[in-house]
Amino acid sequence: MKLDKELAGKITRDGLISVLLYTAPIVLMFASFQIFGYKPWEGSNELPFRAPAFIEAVFKNLSSWGLPVIVLVLGIIEFAAGLYENKWTKNERILDIVCFVVPKLVVKPFVAYFGLKLLPAILPDAKNVLDWVPFWWAFLIIAVADDLTQYWYHRLHHQLPWLWRFHRTHHSAPYMGMAMAGRQNIIYTIFFSQTYLTVALTYLGLGYAALFVKVIKSFITTGAHSSVPWDKPFYEIRWLKPIGWVLERLISTPATHHAHHADTSDDGIGYYKGNFGNMFFLWDIIFGTGIITRKYPSSYGIQHYQEEEWYAQFMWPIFKSKKEGSELAQGGPMVGDVVPEHDTVTLKPDTTTVAVA
Amino acid sequence: MFTFSDAVLLIRKIAVGILLTVVPFVLIAGGIWLAWQLFS
Numbered sequence: 001m002k003l004d005k006e007l008a009g010k011i012t013r014d015g016l017i018s019v020l021l022y023t024a025p026i027v028l029m030f031a032s033f034q035i036f037g038y039k040p041w042e043g044s045n046e047l048p049f050r051a052p053a054f055i056e057a058v059f060k061n062l063s064s065w066g067l068p069v070i071v072l073v074l075g076i077i078e079f080a081a082g083l084y085e086n087k088w089t090k091n092e093r094i095l096d097i098v099c100f101v102v103p104k105l106v107v108k109p110f111v112a113y114f115g116l117k118l119l120p121a122i123l124p125d126a127k128n129v130l131d132w133v134p135f136w137w138a139f140l141i142i143a144v145a146d147d148l149t150q151y152w153y154h155r156l157h158h159q160l161p162w163l164w165r166f167h168r169t170h171h172s173a174p175y176m177g178m179a180m181a182g183r184q185n186i187i188y189t190i191f192f193s194q195t196y197l198t199v200a201l202t203y204l205g206l207g208y209a210a211l212f213v214k215v216i217k218s219f220i221t222t223g224a225h226s227s228v229p230w231d232k233p234f235y236e237i238r239w240l241k242p243i244g245w246v247l248e249r250l251i252s253t254p255a256t257h258h259a260h261h262a263d264t265s266d267d268g269i270g271y272y273k274g275n276f277g278n279m280f281f282l283w284d285i286i287f288g289t290g291i292i293t294r295k296y297p298s299s300y301g302i303q304h305y306q307e308e309e310w311y312a313q314f315m316w317p318i319f320k321s322k323k324e325g326s327e328l329a330q331g332g333p334m335v336g337d338v339v340p341e342h343d344t345v346t347l348k349p350d351t352t353t354v355a356v357a
Numbered sequence: 358m359f360t361f362s363d364a365v366l367l368i369r370k371i372a373v374g375i376l377l378t379v380v381p382f383v384l385i386a387g388g389i390w391l392a393w394q395l396f397s
Contacts, residue, residue: 041397196374
């Protein structure tokens with residue numbers, strides 16, 4: 001399956017724009033140093049920025065055990081409220097729970113090896129070499145670096161057909177909510193590029209800011225997958241509307257991210273071929289890959305879903321599905337719902353030719 | 358069954374992941390280091 005020229009052109013163009021976006025915080029930082037005559041690398045009598053002890057403790061606890069507990073509690077509330085009724089079959093249940101638990105055990109050794117063994121071996125003199133970067137600049141650098149990288153990781157798994165099946169598990173859930181927020185193929189999760197990038201920047205000395213970015217990002221992405229349409233008041237209450245206008249362009253909301261998980265785009269609400277942003281929706285605005293409707297899809301998932309075995313969805317291509325014709329089966333199609341472009345259908349007996357889009 | 362073509366796919370996938378880690382890292386770390394040398 002060859003990538004069409006127009007799409008390849010867009011990816012190249014947006015990749016070049018991304019070079020500017022990655023370096024923009026650095027340019028702004030040094031411009032501010034120039035304006036104020038500030039050279040933080042020369043050291044100062046000031047102590048490095050620390051958040052108030054209480055705030056720091058809250059963020060540290062959220063980062064370690066707090067966020068998973070919040071997701072678990074919200075998930076139980078959703079389940080009790082009947083959100084998953086008729087949809088949470090035994091297979092879906094096992095898959096969601098395995099995806100919630102196993103990565104917490106499996107991914108950490110990979111990340112620890114990268115941060116504690118590989119980086120010191122490759123860059124032995126670089127540890128904490130950038131710890132002079134002021135906190136708020138480090139916060140901006142990490143937020144852009146982490147989320148723009150995840151945008152690209154996510155977008156490429158949708159736009160490069162051969163990568164789609166690694167991400168399919170996240171889209172096969174016919175419901176939104178906490179149960180599916182972390183539902184991913186394990187290989188997709190292990191090789192999350194932004195995780196290793198943030199670990200590498202932490203190694204250079206930007207780690208304190210990374211803690212705060214991680215927690216804020218987790219709240220936004222969890223909220224975007226949530227069954228609670230927390231963004232609705234921003235579209236309906238008059239004095240909140242200007243804030244809503246900015247908010248829906250800046251970060252992912254239930255409306256924009258639910259649209260990404262819709263099983264159809266025929267209703268003008270769903271848009272699974274775009275809205276790739278995770279924390280920031282801004283990337284979709286910049287690259288023209290997003291749509292904003294302020295509405296929520298009526299159904300979610302993928303239309304060609306065959307409820308493949310949980311182990312195949314979690315471990316493909318190591319384990320395959322036994323369902324014939326499935327994308328996850330041995331020799332299955334790369335993308336299951338491809339609509340052939342420019343197919344010609346000949347209607348008999350009057351031999352009229354109709355182009356099918 | 359895990360096949361040779363699956364292994365190739367996995368290697369290509371990991372290569373994309375590495376590219377998406379290394380390129381931003383070089384841009385950011387290299388950018389800060391370069392500007393630091395210029396202004397110090």
